[in-house]
Amino acid sequence: MGVTKTDLFTDQQNELAKVAKVFAHPARIAILEYLIQANSCINGDLVQELGLAQATISQHLRELKEIGLIKGSIEGVSVNYCIDPIRWAEVQNLFQNLFIGFPKISGCC
Amino acid sequence: MGVTKTDLFTDQQNELAKVAKVFAHPARIAILEYLIQANSCINGDLVQELGLAQATISQHLRELKEIGLIKGSIEGVSVNYCIDPIRWAEVQNLFQNLFIGFPKISGCC
DNA sequence: TAATTACATCGCAATATTACGATAATAATT
DNA sequence: AATTATTATCGTAATATTGCGATGTAATTA
Numbered sequence: 001m002g003v004t005k006t007d008l009f010t011d012q013q014n015e016l017a018k019v020a021k022v023f024a025h026p027a028r029i030a031i032l033e034y035l036i037q038a039n040s041c042i043n044g045d046l047v048q049e050l051g052l053a054q055a056t057i058s059q060h061l062r063e064l065k066e067i068g069l070i071k072g073s074i075e076g077v078s079v080n081y082c083i084d085p086i087r088w089a090e091v092q093n094l095f096q097n098l099f100i101g102f103p104k105i106s107g108c109c
Numbered sequence: 110m111g112v113t114k115t116d117l118f119t120d121q122q123n124e125l126a127k128v129a130k131v132f133a134h135p136a137r138i139a140i141l142e143y144l145i146q147a148n149s150c151i152n153g154d155l156v157q158e159l160g161l162a163q164a165t166i167s168q169h170l171r172e173l174k175e176i177g178l179i180k181g182s183i184e185g186v187s188v189n190y191c192i193d194p195i196r197w198a199e200v201q202n203l204f205q206n207l208f209i210g211f212p213k214i215s216g217c218c
Numbered sequence: 219t220a221a222t223t224a225c226a227t228c229g230c231a232a233t234a235t236t237a238c239g240a241t242a243a244t245a246a247t248t
Numbered sequence: 249a250a251t252t253a254t255t256a257t258c259g260t261a262a263t264a265t266t267g268c269g270a271t272g273t274a275a276t277t278a
Contacts, residue, residue, distance in 0.1 A: 153224070
C-alpha cells in the first residue's frame with residue numbers, strides 16, 4: 001500500500017517518526033551542519049556548497065522549515081535561513097527521551 | 110529520479126541519514142519502545158501489540174536488525190529480539206554529536 | 219513421519235520520496 | 249518600466265517505502 005497506519009500509534013510515536021524522517025536524508029543533515037558552523041546562509045550558498053540543483057535545495061529547505069528546525073527571513077532579494085534554537089532543543093529532547101529510556105546497564109542478550 | 114546522491118556527502122552524513130531513516134516510522138519507534146520496557150520479545154508479541162500483519166512486523170524487525178539496533182536469538186521455535194546496548198549507545202552518540210554542535214546560546218534570527 | 223508453530227521471504231499494489239528543468243513570484247537595480 | 253538576482257512552485261520521471269497475502273523454512277511435538 002505505501003501509506004503508514006498512523007492511527008495505530010501514539011501521537012508521540014508519530015511525531016518522533018515525522019521528525020526523524022527530516023533527518024533521514026544526507027542533504028538535510030549537510031544543510032543543518034552548514035548552518036551550525038555558518039550560523040546563517042542563503043539558498044545560493046547551499047547550491048554552491050552541496051552541488052545539488054537550486055530547486056532541490058529549495059525543496060529540502062522547505063521540509064526543514066515545515067518541521068520547524070529552521071526559519072527563513074527575507075533579506076533584500078534573498079532569504080536568510082538559520083536554525084530555530086527553541087525547536088532545536090525540543091527535537092533534541094524528543095530523541096534524548098527515547099535514548100535514555102534504555103540504560104546501557106541492562107545487558108539482556 | 111528518486112535516488113539519493115550519496116557521493117555528494119560525507120560518510121558521517123550518509124550514516125546518520127541511514128540511521129535516522131530507521132527511526133522514521135512509528136511502527137519501528139513502537140517496537141523499540143516496547144523492547145525498552147519488556148527487555149525482549151518475539152514477533153508474535155508485536156503483532157498482538159501493534160495490530161500490524163506478521164509479515165509487516167517481520168519486515169520492520171529486519172530493518173532494525175540491519176542497522177544493528179536489535180539482535181535476534183533463536184529460542185526454540187521462535188526468535189527472541191532485544192536491543193543491542195553497544196549499538197544503541199553508538200547511535201545515541203551520532204545524534205548527540207549533531208545536536209550539541211548547535212549550543213542554544215546562539216540566538217541568531 | 220506428519221502436523222504444528224513461529225518466523226522469513228516473495229511478489230504485488232498503493233503511495234511517498236528524490237531530483238531537476240521550466241516557470242512563476244518577489245524585490246532590488248538601472 | 250525593464251532588467252537582474254534570488255527563491256518558490258509545478259510537473260514529471262525514476263526510485264523507494266509500506267503493507268499484506270501467499271508461500272517457504274526451520275524447529276518442536278504428536
